[in-house]
Amino acid sequence: MASLHAPLLLPPLFLSVLLLFLSNHSVHVHADTARATGTPDGTEEWGYIDVRPGAHMFWWLYYSEKVVTSSNLPLVLWLQGGPGASGVGYGNFQEVGPLTVDLKPRSSTWLNAAHLLFVDNPVGTGFSYVENSTLLTRNNKQATIDLVAFLGKFFGSHKSLKSTPFFVVAESYGGKFATELGVALKEKIDSGSLNINFKGVALGDTWISPIDFLYAWPPLLQSFSLVDEEGASSLLRYADSAQSEMENGNFLNATMIWGDMEEAVLKLADDVDFYNMLKHDKSEELSANVHGLARLAARHLSVTQSSDLAEVMNGPIRQKLGIIPNKISWSESSNLVFGALSEDFMKDTIKQVDELLTAGVNVTIYSGQLDLICCTTGTEAWLQKLxxxxxxxxxxxxRTPLYCDNDRQTAAFVKRYKNLSFYWIMNAGHMVPSDNPCMALKMLKLITGQSGSSFFSES
Structure with a gap:
């Protein structure tokens, strides 16, 4: 793996094999892109949208039952991370959708405050697929183009939703997609080529500036007694090495160094859970024969891997949907998608956050205090670069404290100024809606202006 004493130079043969694998790995399934269906009562719709020839994006829309009492109820697009983790599966059934993985009602579903639109993004993720893996997106710009195409066709066939307040909420790597998507949507709306009621972007524990997180990990781990001073110093050398590679334009090398740093953290901190620092995950058992990008993807995407969820998605959910091609099997995450985007993985999208704020778009940042991978201190660090x-x-x-229901235990802190708001979420790790569902739902109501008071205010 990476050396801390010399730049990591990936063998040309490794890159050639990877690209050859991606170019030859084909699905050979042809979809009817007009396919869309839903439940008889009209509360759910789903289907495929062809974002490019041979690239099919799967979506699932839930209408809130509160639509009858609120004509101005917002529509939330949920973007999952990874890259390559399924929003239709994980975000839906593990976090904010109407049902849990056990297919039981979720009392804290975000349908209590909004209509929900899940999408498996980028193509190749979840039930979305490409007919040939040469059609996978290779950078975030390409993924953004696909998302814009998707939304253009989606709103074109859902004209009643064009005036609905529209918010993009993203988690983890999904934040990089959301920031670039937000900029693209604002440009199209301003040019008159897209007519939707775009209201804002929410970035939840998002991978906006990877290098800031790498530098934040060592002191944070030390403050939690998970490493000592010597261990923290050794970890900082990985961050320095990644920074050097990025400065020289070697972003794929930086991604590999990130992977080495994660493995070093796991060894030093006794398999600390990157998604909740109070836990230690001993379940990870990667084969010794898995190397390189495949190993990085398998470990990074392991947060979404649940055999129960896979059984549900490929069993009763697949049967319910009724339009998934026979050769497409849902998986929690896509190593191919991760590998295809690996050169973009360590790049930041701070510039896009700046553009959104300068353009007057409402931007919300929220962070679980127990998250390590996209830790609060790292988020605060890139925020200062705006x-x-x-x-x-x-x-x-x-900064103002927030409480949940009648509980006087502090559930969050919030700071607001003009069109920027930051939520520090207590007792939550990387997946805030799962760890602190009451506060997550209350936050959504604040973001969408349903709290009874103005969300954004001058301080």
Whole structure:
């Protein structure tokens, strides 16, 4: 793996084999892109949209039952991370959808506050697929183009939703998709080529600036007694090495170093759970024969891997949907998608956050205090790099505690200034809606203006 004493140079043969595998790995399934269906009562719809010839994106829309009492109820697009983790599966059944993995009602579903649109993005993820893996997206810009094409066709066939307040909520790597998507949507709306009521973007524990997280891990782990000073110092050398590779434009090398650093963290901190620092995950058993990008993808995407969820998605859910091609099997995550985007993995999208704020788009950032992979301190670090003119005002704005229902235990803190808001979520790791569902739902109501008070305010 990577050496900390010399730049990591991936063998040309390794890259050639990877690209050859991607180019020859084909599905050979042809979809009827007009296929869409739903439940008899009209509360659910799903289908495929052809974002490019041979590239088929699967979506699932839930209408809130509160639509009868609120004509202005928002529509939330949920973007999962990975890259390559399934929003239709994980975000839906593990986090915010109407049913749990056991197919039982979820009391904290975000349908209590919004209509929900899940999508398996990028193509190749979940039930989305490509007819040939040469059609996989190779960078976030290509993924954004696909998402814009998807939304253009989706709203074209759902004209009643064009005036509905539309929010993009993203988790983990999904934040990189969301920031670039938000910029693209604003540009199209301003040019008159897209007519939707785009209201804002929410970034939950998102991988906006990877290098800031790598530098944040060592002191954070030390503060939690998970490594000592010597261990923290050894980990910082990985961050320095990744930074050097990025400065030289070697982003794939930086991704590999990130993987080495994660393995070093696991060894030093006794398999600390990257998604909740209070836990230790001893379940990871990667084969010694799995190397390189495949190993990185398998470990990074392991958070979404659940045999129960896979059985549900490929069993009763597949049967319910009725339009999934026979040769497409749902999986929690796609190593191919991760590998195809590996050169973009360590790139940041701070510039896009700046563009959104400068354009007046509402931006919400929220972070679970127990998350390591996209830790709060790393998020605060990249936030300070913004060039947005409102940053000084945000920095001195007052932080306010938030509570859930009648519980007087502090559930979160929030700071707001102009069109930027930051939520520090207590007792939550990487998956905030799963760890602190009451606060997550309350936050959504605040973001979408359903709290009874103005969400954004000048401080």
């Amino acid at each position: 060039k947005w003119s409102g940053l000084p005002g945000f920095q001195v704005a007052k």
